[in-house]
Amino acid sequence: MNEWLKSLITKKSFFFLSKCRTIPVTKILRQADLCGSFLIINSYFRLMLTGRKISKHYGSLHVLKSVDIEINKAEVVSIVGSSGAGKSTLLHILGTLDKPDGGEISLNGQRVDKLSGKALSRFRNKNMGFIFQFHHLLPEFTALENVCIPGWIAGNKKKETEDRAAELLTMLGLKDRFGNKPSQLSGGEQQRVAVARALVNKPAIIMADEPTGNLDSANAKDLHQLFIDLRNKYQQTFLIVTHNEQLAAMSDRVLHMKDGKIVENG
Numbered sequence: 148m149n150e151w152l153k154s155l156i157t158k159k160s161f162f163f164l165s166k167c168r169t170i171p172v173t174k175i176l177r178q179a180d181l182c183g184s185f186l187i188i189n190s191y192f193r194l195m196l197t198g199r200k201i202s203k204h205y206g207s208l209h210v211l212k213s214v215d216i217e218i219n220k221a222e223v224v225s226i227v228g229s230s231g232a233g234k235s236t237l238l239h240i241l242g243t244l245d246k247p248d249g250g251e252i253s254l255n256g257q258r259v260d261k262l263s264g265k266a267l268s269r270f271r272n273k274n275m276g277f278i279f280q281f282h283h284l285l286p287e288f289t290a291l292e293n294v295c296i297p298g299w300i301a302g303n304k305k306k307e308t309e310d311r312a313a314e315l316l317t318m319l320g321l322k323d324r325f326g327n328k329p330s331q332l333s334g335g336e337q338q339r340v341a342v343a344r345a346l347v348n349k350p351a352i353i354m355a356d357e358p359t360g361n362l363d364s365a366n367a368k369d370l371h372q373l374f375i376d377l378r379n380k381y382q383q384t385f386l387i388v389t390h391n392e393q394l395a396a397m398s399d400r401v402l403h404m405k406d407g408k409i410v411e412n413g
């Protein structure tokens with residue numbers, strides 16, 4: 148289980164989840180279409196995430212060398228670069244899953260590198276969604292329950308969380324899969340459940356580390372297209388680490404990392 152999941156799941160939340168195992172899904176809410184042109188223009192130029200002079204060492208290895216990065220609201224930004232360039236380290240630090248040695252990180256004007264403990268966990272769960280190469284769905288829980296988990300942990304109302312999870316799974320083409328466990332889903336379906344889980348708390352930004360690394364090329368392209376669609380429809384912001392230059396080219400901006408630095412903006 149990865150650090151992000153560990154940070155979400157405490158003894159208390161497991162106890163709560165165990166009480167929420169059978170969920171009647173009664174209603175699917177309709178999401179208002181937020182694609183008004185004013186909103187798009189207004190949101191396209193709003194700075195959401197900034198990292199300034201981020202540095203990170205592992206022992207004597209200087210992994211991030213004073214990295215500056217800015218992501219605007221409703222932008223889809225990809226980070227590419229060779230293995231070991233520091234992409235995952237940067238993503239994890241921006242996502243508050245790891246601490247930098249130096250530098251500042253702000254999300255919507257709030258200094259997140261100053262947060263710690265429960266306040267940090269709460270902030271992360273509310274404002275950031277994560278998608279990983281290996282989806283990290285909980286095998287004992289259904290697709291719907293997996294999507295609900297961050298909402299339940301955030302303390303959102305059970306019924307509202309379930310309705311939103313159902314709405315998201317329906318939107319992602321999984322209407323008939325609510326009750327299936329991860330092992331009963333294809334790789335592409337599992338990854339779409341992970342996308343729904345990342346979206347359930349309406350996060351400011353979704354960070355994805357090699358989200359298509361485990362998918363065939365058709366499913367990989369579909370997933371990137373889905374990110375673009377979610378941006379177009381809901382102004383969702385994405386920061387995606389990928390090795391796939393073709394998929395990265397579907398993004399609004401491509402950042403290239405080399406030896407712990409961003410070397411050029413695509």
Ligand SMILES: Nc1ncnc2c1ncn2[C@@H]1O[C@H](COP(=O)(O)OP(=O)(O)OP(=O)(O)O)[C@@H](O)[C@H]1O
Pocket residue numbers: 205208210228229230231232233234235236237
């Ligand atoms: N926890 C750690 N302890 C020590 N070294 C680490 C740790 N995590 C990463 N590294 C090292 O930091 C460097 C950057 O790693 P990182 O995972 O960020 O690379 P990456 O660009 O994501 O590579 P890949 O494309 O292979 O996933 C690598 O040399 C790696 O071995």
Ligand SMILES: [Mg+2]
Pocket residue numbers: 234235236
């Ligand atoms: Mg990596």
